[in-house]
Amino acid sequence: MGSPAIEFLEGVKTMQKITYSNIETTCIYCGAGCGLNVQVLDGQIIGVLPSTSHPVSHGQLCIKGWRAADFVNHPERLRTPLIKVGGKFVESSWDEALDLVSDKLAEAAQAHGPDSLGFLASAKCGNEENYLLQKLSRAVVGTNNVDHCARL
Amino acid sequence: MLVAQVREIVAKKLETLDGVVALKEEQHRVAPYLFTAGDDLSTLVLEPRYPLALVVHEILKRRPDVRIGVVTRGCQERALVELANWKQLSLDQVEIIGFPCSQEQAEACRCEMPYPTEIVAGERAQGVVDQVVAEFRASKTREERLAFWQRQLGKCIKCYGCRSICPLCFCEKCAMEQETWVTRGKLPLPFPTFHLIKAIHTAGAGKCVGCHACEDACPADIPLSILYSLLRQDLKETFGYEAGAQHSGNPPVLLLKEQMAK
Amino acid sequence: MIRSSDFDPTFVQEIMAEPGGEHLLTCWSCGTCAATCLVRRFDSAFNPRLVLHKAGLGLRKEVLSSAEIWQCSACDACYPRCPKQIHISDVMKAIRQIAIREGYERPGVTAEVDVASCIACGLCAAACPYEAISLEMVEYEGGTKQAAKVDPNLCMACGICNSVCLGSCIGVPGYLDEAVNQNIGEDEGTSPTMPRALVITCNWCLHAGSDWEYAQHPPEGVKVVNVPCSGRVTPAFVTTALQAGVDGVLIVGCQEDQCHYKHGNALEKGRAAMLQNLLELLGIERERAQFAWLGSLDRGKFPELVNKLVQDVQALGPLSWSE
Numbered sequence: 202m203g204s205p206a207i208e209f210l211e212g213v214k215t216m217q218k219i220t221y222s223n224i225e226t227t228c229i230y231c232g233a234g235c236g237l238n239v240q241v242l243d244g245q246i247i248g249v250l251p252s253t254s255h256p257v258s259h260g261q262l263c264i265k266g267w268r269a270a271d272f273v274n275h276p277e278r279l280r281t282p283l284i285k286v287g288g289k290f291v292e293s294s295w296d297e298a299l300d301l302v303s304d305k306l307a308e309a310a311q312a313h314g315p316d317s318l319g320f321l322a323s324a325k326c327g328n329e330e331n332y333l334l335q336k337l338s339r340a341v342v343g344t345n346n347v348d349h350c351a352r353l
Numbered sequence: 354m355l356v357a358q359v360r361e362i363v364a365k366k367l368e369t370l371d372g373v374v375a376l377k378e379e380q381h382r383v384a385p386y387l388f389t390a391g392d393d394l395s396t397l398v399l400e401p402r403y404p405l406a407l408v409v410h411e412i413l414k415r416r417p418d419v420r421i422g423v424v425t426r427g428c429q430e431r432a433l434v435e436l437a438n439w440k441q442l443s444l445d446q447v448e449i450i451g452f453p454c455s456q457e458q459a460e461a462c463r464c465e466m467p468y469p470t471e472i473v474a475g476e477r478a479q480g481v482v483d484q485v486v487a488e489f490r491a492s493k494t495r496e497e498r499l500a501f502w503q504r505q506l507g508k509c510i511k512c513y514g515c516r517s518i519c520p521l522c523f524c525e526k527c528a529m530e531q532e533t534w535v536t537r538g539k540l541p542l543p544f545p546t547f548h549l550i551k552a553i554h555t556a557g558a559g560k561c562v563g564c565h566a567c568e569d570a571c572p573a574d575i576p577l578s579i580l581y582s583l584l585r586q587d588l589k590e591t592f593g594y595e596a597g598a599q600h601s602g603n604p605p606v607l608l609l610k611e612q613m614a615k
Numbered sequence: 616m617i618r619s620s621d622f623d624p625t626f627v628q629e630i631m632a633e634p635g636g637e638h639l640l641t642c643w644s645c646g647t648c649a650a651t652c653l654v655r656r657f658d659s660a661f662n663p664r665l666v667l668h669k670a671g672l673g674l675r676k677e678v679l680s681s682a683e684i685w686q687c688s689a690c691d692a693c694y695p696r697c698p699k700q701i702h703i704s705d706v707m708k709a710i711r712q713i714a715i716r717e718g719y720e721r722p723g724v725t726a727e728v729d730v731a732s733c734i735a736c737g738l739c740a741a742a743c744p745y746e747a748i749s750l751e752m753v754e755y756e757g758g759t760k761q762a763a764k765v766d767p768n769l770c771m772a773c774g775i776c777n778s779v780c781l782g783s784c785i786g787v788p789g790y791l792d793e794a795v796n797q798n799i800g801e802d803e804g805t806s807p808t809m810p811r812a813l814v815i816t817c818n819w820c821l822h823a824g825s826d827w828e829y830a831q832h833p834p835e836g837v838k839v840v841n842v843p844c845s846g847r848v849t850p851a852f853v854t855t856a857l858q859a860g861v862d863g864v865l866i867v868g869c870q871e872d873q874c875h876y877k878h879g880n881a882l883e884k885g886r887a888a889m890l891q892n893l894l895e896l897l898g899i900e901r902e903r904a905q906f907a908w909l910g911s912l913d914r915g916k917f918p919e920l921v922n923k924l925v926q927d928v929q930a931l932g933p934l935s936w937s938e
Binding site: 218219220221222223225238240242243247248250251252253254258260261262263264266267 | 371372374377381382383384385386387389401403408411412415416419421510511512513514517518569570571572
C-alpha cells in the first residue's frame with residue numbers, strides 16, 4: 202500500500218461505503234469558460250477531468266484547467282488572512298483584516314482622491330474574484346485604475 | 354439493445370461489488386461515475402469512448418480495501434492489465450464488465466482488437482490493421498515529414514493533457530516536467546523533447562494500449578497516435594511485446610526478441 | 616611488509632569450503648588473468664592474480680578489507696584463458712561471501728534510490744543484470760512506502776537501472792542525468808563552422824590504448840562522453856544533444872556477448888533502433904543517432920567509427936528543428 206492510499210485513508214473511515222462522482226463546473230481561470238469535471242471520492246476532491254460534453258472545450262483543457270482544483274486541499278493554501286506586522290506576516294481574523302483594509306483605502310481616497318488608489322487583478326484568481334475586484338474599484342471606490350497581471 | 358443488457362448485468366454485479374465505474378448521463382452531460390447498489394441505472398451510458406482505467410486506478414490507489422467493476426471496452430481492459438504488470442494495481446480488485454466497440458469505432462481507432470477478452474453483450478466487430486504509419490511514410494518525403502511535425506508539434510501549448518489523461522501515466526516524478534530534459538518557459542519548444550519523452554515513456558516502454566485518449570485531450574489537435582502507432586508496431590516486431598496482452602505481473606524489460614524469450 | 620605470522624591457514628580452508636572457492640590453491644600465479652582483465656585496463660590497481668595469491672597465503676584481514684575483491688565484474692574474460700581453468704570470478708564471490716559474513720563494508724559507489732519519487736513499478740529490479748534490486752517497504756522522510764531497494768553487495772554500478780527508470784528515481788552517483796547532460800552540453804569552444812558531433816562511449820569497449828588516446832583527444836567538432844555501460848544511455852541524452860545543437864550522436868557499446876554488465880548493450884541496441892525509427896518518422900535522418908558495437912577483435916577501430924559519424928553529419932548538414 203503506497204503513501205497516497207495511507208494519506209487518503211487517514212481522512213476516510215475504512216469499510217465506509219465508497220462514493221465517486223464527477224461534478225461538472227466551469228473553469229474559473231479565463232474567458233474561454235471550459236467545462237471541467239471535479240472528481241470527488243468519498244467527499245474529497247481528488248482532481249479534475251475535462252468534460253467531453255462541453256460545447257466549448259470538447260474534452261480538452263489547458264494546464265490551468267487541469268490543475269484548477271489543486272488549490273483546494275493544497276498544504277500551502279492560506280487558511281486565514283495575514284497582516285504584515287514589523288516586516289512579517291501574522292495570522293489575523295477576517296474582521297481585523299477587512300477593517301484594516303477598508304480603513305486604509307477610505308483614508309487614502311478621502312485625503313488624495315479615488316484616483317490615488319490602484320487595483321491589480323490576477324490570473325491566479327478566479328474570473329468571479331476578478332470581477333468583484335473591478336466592481337470594488339469602479340463602483341465603490343470610484344476609480345478606473347484597475348488592471349491585470351496579464352497586461353504587465 | 355446493448356446498453357440495456359449491460360445495465361442488467363451491472364445491477365446483478367452490484368450485489369457483490371462495492372461499485373461499478375461507468376459513464377453516467379445527466380442533463381445531456383456525460384461523466385465517469387461509480388454506480389453503487391440502489392443507484393438508478395437508467396443513467397448508465399456507454400458512449401463516448403473514455404479512459405475509464407484512469408478512473409479505476411485513481412479510486413483503487415486511495416481505496417485499496419474495495420473491489421469494483423468497470424464497464425469497459427477492449428483498450429481499457431488492456432490498460433488495466435498493463436497497470437497490473439507495472440504493479441500499480443491488483444487485478445483481484447477489478448472486475449471487467451466488457452462490451453465491444455462498433456465497426457465504425459474500430460476503424461476510427463485503427464484498432465486490432467476492438468473488444469475485451471470477454472463481452473457481456475453485443476457482437477465483436479472486425480479488428481482493423483493499423484496502416485497509418487505506412488501511409489504517412491508513403492505520402493511524404495523526409496522534408497515534408499519534417500515540415501509536418503514542425504508545424505504539428507509547434508502547436509503544442511504544454512497543457513500536459515496527453516500525460517494527465519493517459520491511463521498508463523502514473524509516475525510521481527514525470528520526466529516531462531524535469532528541466533533536465535524539457536526547456537521551461539519556451540513555446541513553441543525549440544526541439545520536441547517533450548513529445549519524444551511522452552512517446553518513448555509510454556508507447557516505447559510497452560505501456561501504450563492505443564486508446565487515443567491523448568489525441569482526444571489535445572487542444573491543439575496534434576495527431577499523436579501516428580507516433581505511438583509506430584512505436585507500438587516496433588515493440589511488437591522487435592521485442593514481441595504488446596501492452597496489456599498478457600498479465601505477466603512484471604513491467605517489460607525490452608531486450609531483443611531472442612533474449613526476451615530466455 | 617608481510618610477516619609469516621599474518622598467514623592464516625584457516626582463511627584458505629574457509630575460502631575453499633565456500634562454493635566457488637574450491638580451486639583457490641590450484642592457481643600457480645602465472646598472471647594470465649591479470650593480463651586479460653578488463654577491469655585492470657581501466658584501473659591498474661586491480662590485479663586478480665594478486666588477490667588470489669594473497670588469499671592463498673592466508674592474508675585474511677588484508678584481503679577481506681580490500682576494495683579489490685569487489686571490483687571483479689564477472690565478465691569472465693580470464694576464465695577461458697586460465698591454464699588451470701579456475702573460475703576466478705567465483706573465487707572472488709566466495710571471498711565476498713566471507714567478507715559479508717564478517718561485516719566488512721563494501722566500498723565504492725552503488726546505485727541509490729530517490730524513495731520519495733519511486734512508484735515501485737519494478738522495472739529497475741527486472742532490468743538489473745545482477746538482480747541487486749528488490750521492491751520492499753522502505754523508510755524515508757515521508758514515512759514508509761513500497762519502493763526499490765538496492766543490495767550494495769550485488770550492485771555493480773552500471774547505471775542500467777537509471778536508464779530504464781522512467782522518472783530517473785534511481786541512479787549511480789557521478790553518472791546521474793544532470794551530470795551526464797552537463798557533460799553533453801558543455802561547449803569546448805569548437806569551431807562554429809564545423810558540425811557538432813557527440814560520441815557517448817562505454818568504459819569497456821575501447822580495447823586498444825590508441826582507442827583510449829583518441830577518446831581523450833577527439834578531432835575538432837567532436838565531443839566524447841564516458842558512461843560505465845552503453846545501457847546507461849537513455850534516449851533522452853540523444854534528444855538533449857540534438858536540442859543543444861549537436862548534429863549527430865554516436866553511442867558505442869560492447870559487442871554482442873561481451874557486455875561487461877551482461878545485457879546493457881542489448882538494451883541499448885533495441886532502444887537506439889527505436890529512437891532512430893521515431894526520429895526518421897519526424898523527418899530527422901537516421902544517421903543523426905547512430906549505434907555501434909566494438910568487440911575485442913575491433914581494437915583500434917574507434918577512430919574509424921568516429922570519422923564515419925563526422926562524415927555522415929557533414930554530408931547531412933546542420934539539424935535545424937526550429938527556424
